[in-house]
Amino acid sequence: MSEYWSTRFAREGMIWGNQPSPSAFQAKAWFLEHGVKSVLVPGAGYGRNTKVFSSDMDTYGVELSHAALELAAAWDGGTRFIEGSALKPQLDITVDAVYCYDVLHLFLAAERRRLIDASLAQLRPGGLMYFTSFSDEDPNHGHGIMLEPGTYEYKEGKYAHFFSDADLREHFAAVEIVETGTFTESLPSPGSGTHEYILRSILARKRK
Ligand SMILES: C[S@@+](CC[C@H](N)C(=O)[O-])C[C@H]1O[C@@H](n2cnc3c(N)ncnc32)[C@H](O)[C@@H]1O
DSSP states (O other): HHHHHHHHHHHHTTTTTTTOOOOHHHHHHHHHHHEEEEEETOOOOTTTTTOOOOOOSSSEEEEEEHHHHHHHHHHHHHHHEESSOOSSSSSSOOOOOOOOOSSGGSHHHHHHHHHHHHHHTTTTEEEEEEEEETTTTTTTTOOOOEEEETEEEEEEEEEEEOOOOOHHHHTTTTTTEEEEEEEEEEEOOSSSSSSEEEEEEEEEEEEO
């Protein structure tokens, strides 16, 4: 996994451009409404989305790819980036919120659980979570070899988990779910204009 992303970041640079996901602005507005002062961004990439938060909150980005972190250091000087796995806690403090964009679907079931557990371990009681991931309404759902229920190797050597609303809610059963939703994200696609992804979002609160 780490090699796949590092090769892509080293070759393609800012793969999805420098514009944040609209979901980052939505998350930030929700976080500010609730007085959030610190946020953790697991799988932060090159800082496209961390920059939305770092202007107003203490922002921590955890990222496995060294190549992505080199880009991130130049793009978002306001975030403290940590090189390491988001599947285990990396902070020695707890934060008020977690924003995690399109990372959860990259893993098989046991690792998805680890990502959620590690995020929760670094979140204060009552803290907020905003996660996005592939939807089972995305056209890639059901393509290729099924590795686990809902998880497909939809391109050679590349797999993802595609969430139904019920599946997403089940992953977050330990926390208070505030809202789930679905949206279409249009991202630059290297050499081929743009690509549309159908995503799900979940807003949740860690129990006190
Ligand atoms: C689809 S990209 C999303 C990047 C970023 N969230 C964004 O929207 O720009 C997934 C990211 O997760 C990172 N990643 C994959 N496995 C990871 C892990 N175990 N810990 C931390 N980051 C990881 C990849 O290197 C990549 O940057």
